[in-house]
Amino acid sequence: MTDKARHNGSTPDPDELRAQVEQTREELGRTVEALAAKADVKAQAQQKAAKVKGLVQGKAASANEQLTETAHTLGRKIHDRTPQAGAREGRPEGEGRAEGAGTHATRNLLVLAGVGVAALAVIVAVRRGRRC
Numbered sequence: 749m750t751d752k753a754r755h756n757g758s759t760p761d762p763d764e765l766r767a768q769v770e771q772t773r774e775e776l777g778r779t780v781e782a783l784a785a786k787a788d789v790k791a792q793a794q795q796k797a798a799k800v801k802g803l804v805q806g807k808a809a810s811a812n813e814q815l816t817e818t819a820h821t822l823g824r825k826i827h828d829r830t831p832q833a834g835a836r837e838g839r840p841e842g843e844g845r846a847e848g849a850g851t852h853a854t855r856n857l858l859v860l861a862g863v864g865v866a867a868l869a870v871i872v873a874v875r876r877g878r879r880c
């Protein structure tokens with residue numbers, strides 16, 4: 749009913765009734781959609797899982813970058829302390845090479861270990877993201 753019809757006690761005409769019915773249908777449709785969205789637990793869980801997965805992947809990528817940077821830093825420090833650097837300072841050539849070869853292998857091992865840890869961190873992060 750319109751305000752005019754309510755106040756003067758008259759009945760609304762058919763056009764007013766149709767307009768009221770249409771408005772009520774639209775409001776009811778919006779209400780039903782809102783309730784359906786709240787009741788769709790599966791969709792809410794999927795949205796939350798996607799959000800958590802994105803956060804985990806971002807943190808894993810950040811950890812991977814940090815591990816790689818640390819491995820490179822350690823590699824540079826080891827390289828700077830190798831006997832090869834000492835050979836330039838007047839050590840016998842053979843002495844620097846033999847020790848340098850072992851240090852080179854150690855550096856490679858450290859870099860490989862850093863990459864392995866980074867890969868493991870990514871795998872763990874992604875698997876934890878799937879469980880959410």
